[in-house]
């Protein structure tokens with residue numbers, strides 16, 4: 154499985170339940186990478202989606218113990234065991250972990266790749282992604298040219314995990 158995330162210079166990912174920034178090219182990249190695939194997210198990230206609606210044309214899996222969801226377009230897993238059982242139905246290359254902090258932290262060891270949009274800014278934040286540059290098993294293997302939108306500089310990085318845990 155793979156993680157996909159947008160981080161700032163401090164590896165921050167969110168503040169008060171929201172994203173730090175919305176960069177159109179990053180949104181398109183996220184869509185292009187995940188369309189037709191399986192997306193796994195925490196209940197709080199699900200609730201932050203526009204209209205609290207699942208992402209279209211993707212299998213939406215939500216991790217939640219408390220969730221009382223009346224939505225037949227999502228799959229809710231109340232525990233890691235049940236999530237892993239569900240994920241066995243899919244090709245692991247098609248599974249994307251899309252946040253937030255709690256779910257990234259839990260599932261990053263099982264990811265073989267991470268697609269990181271690095272935003273060249275520092276934002277007030279209360280949620281973070283693990284700093285892959287400080288984790289020996291993770292190696293940065295590519296970086297796009299520097300890009301800019303509304304004076305915000307950013308680039309697309311790819312990391313690989315040299316020893317992912319097996320589901």
Ligand SMILES: NC(=O)c1ccc[n+]([C@@H]2O[C@H](COP(=O)([O-])OP(=O)(O)OC[C@H]3O[C@@H](n4cnc5c(N)ncnc54)[C@H](OP(=O)(O)O)[C@@H]3O)[C@@H](O)[C@H]2O)c1
Pocket residue numbers: 157158159160165166167168169170171172173194195196197198199201216217218219220230231232233251252253254255256257259280
């Ligand atoms: N920058 C990015 O790319 C990006 C991407 C996604 C999200 N975000 C940001 O991240 C923030 C949200 O992150 P978060 O850590 O607060 O929330 P989260 O990871 O989205 O969701 C946390 C919830 O997931 C459920 N959960 C977690 N571990 C579980 C387990 N072992 N078993 C069952 N359920 C489990 C729980 O739901 P219940 O309480 O219902 O049990 C928990 O409250 C927001 O600010 C969002 O905008 C950023």
